Amino acid sequence: MERVFRNSSYLNAMSTTGTKTRVRDVNPQSGMCPLCIRECPFLCEIGLSTFRGREVLYPDPEYFGESTASSLKDYGLDWSHVQILSSLRGAEGIEPDPDKMLFPNVSVETEIGGVKLKMPIAMGAYGSTDIARKYWDGLAVGAALAGVILIVGENVCGVDPASEFSNGKVIRSPEMERRIKLFREFWDGRYGDVAVQTNIEDQRMGVDEYVVSKLEVNIVERKWGQGAKAIGGEIRVRSLERAIELKRRGYLVLPDPEDPEVQQAFKDGLFKSFERHSRVGSPKATDVIEDVEKLREMGAKVVTIKTGAYRPIDVAWTLRVASEAKVDY
Numbered sequence: 612m613e614r615v616f617r618n619s620s621y622l623n624a625m626s627t628t629g630t631k632t633r634v635r636d637v638n639p640q641s642g643m644c645p646l647c648i649r650e651c652p653f654l655c656e657i658g659l660s661t662f663r664g665r666e667v668l669y670p671d672p673e674y675f676g677e678s679t680a681s682s683l684k685d686y687g688l689d690w691s692h693v694q695i696l697s698s699l700r701g702a703e704g705i706e707p708d709p710d711k712m713l714f715p716n717v718s719v720e721t722e723i724g725g726v727k728l729k730m731p732i733a734m735g736a737y738g739s740t741d742i743a744r745k746y747w748d749g750l751a752v753g754a755a756l757a758g759v760i761l762i763v764g765e766n767v768c769g770v771d772p773a774s775e776f777s778n779g780k781v782i783r784s785p786e787m788e789r790r791i792k793l794f795r796e797f798w799d800g801r802y803g804d805v806a807v808q809t810n811i812e813d814q815r816m817g818v819d820e821y822v823v824s825k826l827e828v829n830i831v832e833r834k835w836g837q838g839a840k841a842i843g844g845e846i847r848v849r850s851l852e853r854a855i856e857l858k859r860r861g862y863l864v865l866p867d868p869e870d871p872e873v874q875q876a877f878k879d880g881l882f883k884s885f886e887r888h889s890r891v892g893s894p895k896a897t898d899v900i901e902d903v904e905k906l907r908e909m910g911a912k913v914v915t916i917k918t919g920a921y922r923p924i925d926v927a928w929t930l931r932v933a934s935e936a937k938v939d940y
């Protein structure tokens with residue numbers, strides 16, 4: 612069985628890219644076999660990336676739409692290092708009476724940005740990936756019944772093949788409608804809510820305006836970057852026509868689906884899917900404040916910011932700007 616080591620040796624052989632090394636006693640920094648031989652019959656990460664380049668940054672494309680991913684990196688700190696200790700005296704969420712302090716009676720209700728929650732969870736964000744689309748029913752019904760916030764992620768309108776546009780702005784997206792309506796069908800209207808996350812492409816396409824005015828969405832979440840990487844969100848597109856459509860809608864699609872050589876290579880089966888990337892923002896304080904005001908004028912009742920794992924200086928800046936702009940959470 613493959614194991615992940617605390618050093619970097621795992622980087623050259625990962626199940627996420629289907630790579631393996633010839634021997635197990637590999638270099639701790641690179642994961643390279645101590646003797647890298649000419650006749651090697653194995654495909655390690657170094658070998659694979661030699662042939663496929665940055666395409667290998669993405670986990671096995673074959674599983675796009677049929678998988679979700681986790682990281683193999685051992686950060687040296689995980690939940691097993693945290694121990695939640697309870698308090699002997701007093702109680703939270705229940706009257707401190709031994710006859711009432713029975714665990715099923717405890718309330719974990721809370722409030723975030725003025726939204727009441729039955730439990731402190733805001734789930735998401737599930738955007739334009741096939742996984743999010745296919746499993747939306749379970750997510751929406753579960754979140755609505757649980758009384759928590761569910762977030763529709765970025766690019767849903769832009770990737771929806773049935774979206775309708777007028778002057779570059781979205782006027783209808785059946786997929787977005789379906790997602791919002793399904794949550795509402797099972798929602799008690801009191802606990803939790805459905806939020807819509809918007810990134811640069813969404814803003815350009817007028818997704819905020821569309822969801823707030825036409826679908827009466829209460830919560831808009833501005834997206835700054837990605838959780839694990841400073842590149843935009845990525846999906847895989849397995850049809851040339853769809854790849855061209857997404858490029859024309861303003862996305863970065865790699866390789867360029869309008870290049871005749873790329874088209875021929877795709878038709879010849881040299882590669883099986885295109886990458887669709889979205890942009891990462893570079894926010895400025897004054898713009899953020901104006902943007903939040905604009906969203907409120909549009910009718911958004913709750914405005915939130917979602918950001919990735921950036922440097923401490925950026926986290927501090929985000930907190931300051933979010934506070935000045937009076938975002939809700």
Ligand code: SF4
Pocket residue numbers: 631632633634642643644646647648651652653654655656657658
């Ligand atoms: S190519 Fe070299 S480093 Fe990679 S598995 Fe083969 S011997 Fe090891």
